[in-house]
Amino acid sequence: MDNPQFDVKALLSTPDIMGCKRVLCIQPHPDDNEIGMGGIIAVLAQSGCEVHYLTVTNGDKGNKNKQSTPEQTAAIRRQEVIAAGRHLGASNFHFLDKGDGMLSDIPGLSKEIAAVMREVEPEAVFCPDPWLQYEAHYDHIVTGRAAAAAFIAYGRGAIGYYYTANHNTVIDISSVFEKKFEAIVLHDSQMEPQTLAMFRVHFGMKAQQLADGRGFALGEGLKVLSALHCHCFVDAIHI
Numbered sequence: 598m599d600n601p602q603f604d605v606k607a608l609l610s611t612p613d614i615m616g617c618k619r620v621l622c623i624q625p626h627p628d629d630n631e632i633g634m635g636g637i638i639a640v641l642a643q644s645g646c647e648v649h650y651l652t653v654t655n656g657d658k659g660n661k662n663k664q665s666t667p668e669q670t671a672a673i674r675r676q677e678v679i680a681a682g683r684h685l686g687a688s689n690f691h692f693l694d695k696g697d698g699m700l701s702d703i704p705g706l707s708k709e710i711a712a713v714m715r716e717v718e719p720e721a722v723f724c725p726d727p728w729l730q731y732e733a734h735y736d737h738i739v740t741g742r743a744a745a746a747a748f749i750a751y752g753r754g755a756i757g758y759y760y761t762a763n764h765n766t767v768i769d770i771s772s773v774f775e776k777k778f779e780a781i782v783l784h785d786s787q788m789e790p791q792t793l794a795m796f797r798v799h800f801g802m803k804a805q806q807l808a809d810g811r812g813f814a815l816g817e818g819l820k821v822l823s824a825l826h827c828h829c830f831v832d833a834i835h836i
Contacts, residue, residue, distance in 0.1 A: 611765045611836055612755035612823050614721045615640075619647040621719040622687070623710065625740035626697065627656040627674040628784040631681050632796070633759035634723060635777035636770030636804075636817040642686020643773070649689040649717050650682045651710065653740050658697040660786045673786050681783040685776065689717070700739040703746065711747035722748055726758035726820060749827055756827065757819040764818030765836055767807045771814040774804065 614620070620641060624630045630638060630650060642648050656674040657667035665673070671694075679690055691713050693706075700706065714722065726732075727741025741758065748756045757766065770777065778797060782788060807816035826833045 608825070609832065609836060612721075612821050614755055614757055614766065614819070614821055615644065615768070617641065617646050617720040617754075619649070619717065619719050621649045621651055621714060621717050621722045623651045623653065623722060623724040623740065623744045625653050625700070625725060625734075625736040626659070627652055627654075627678040628681070628781065628787055629725065629737075629760075630687075630723075631685065631777065631780045631784065633725060634757075634817060634819065635685055635780050636773050636815075637759075637768045637819065638682075638687065639685045639773035639776050639780075640768055640770060647689070648682075648685070648687040649691065649719065650678065650687050651691045651693070651713050652678050653693050653706070653710075654695045654697045654700065654736060655692070656697050661789055662786065665786075670786065674784075677784045677786060681780040684780045684783060691717075698736060700736045703739055703743045706739060706743035707746040707750070710744055711750050714747055714751045719754060721755040721757060721821075722751075723757045723759060723819070726761035726763070729760055729762060732760075745827060749824060752824050755821050755823055757821045759819055761818065761820040763820045763834065764807070766819045766821045767811060767816040768819075769808070769811075769813040769815070770804065770817045771808070774801075774815050 622630045655671035657671040660670040724744035725737045725741045727738045804815035807818050808814055
């Protein structure tokens with residue numbers, strides 16, 4: 598018997614992130630937010646949303662200057678996180694300072710991420726898609742899985758996965774595409790000219806593909822789910 602008070606369409610719908618007043622963008626490394634969803638961050642910030650960053654590792658193993666010590670690299674990359682985030686409109690920065698390439702404890706990391714969620718009280722959280730086919734970087738897998746588990750415990754709002762092949766939300770980033778790249782450039786310790794050139798070509802092509810038929814020029818995509826969709830929900834792949 599049908600229940601007239603139960604809205605099946607709403608159950609199967611994609612949560613709307615664009616009305617959020619506070620969000621938490623979780624990144625395994627200091628440059629993932631800009632690379633993965635920098636355009637969306639800029640759009641959210643411009644709409645008046647309070648954007649928080651949570652950076653899990655200190656990035657101490659990555660620096661194009663091979664003379665830098667891990668300690669020097671970590672300090673530089675923290676400065677770059679703040680500069681790049683502020684360029685996009687982020688205003689609050691949280692750091693867990695884990696070692697680069699050292700993540701393995703999903704339950705332990707989930708507890709730390711959940712503590713930040715409770716402090717920030719975001720309406721949406723974002724993280725890498727840990728189920729991306731062929732993803733081989735364990736920092737990304739662990740961070741995404743831990744963030745998803747923390748989100749279930751938090752139990753409110755929406756979670757959006759960037760670096761995903763299964764987007765269900767595409768945001769118009771036409772007006773902020775250059776700002777995204779300006780923020781990426783601020784990660785100077787990481788960005789060789791050839792890397793930036795490759796990013797511009799690839800991201801530009803992908804942004805055009807995602808925007809095709811939507812009435813705007815450039816888009817950035819996420820897989821957005823509610824807490825209900827993230828546990829024993831076999832149709833989540835179709836949302």
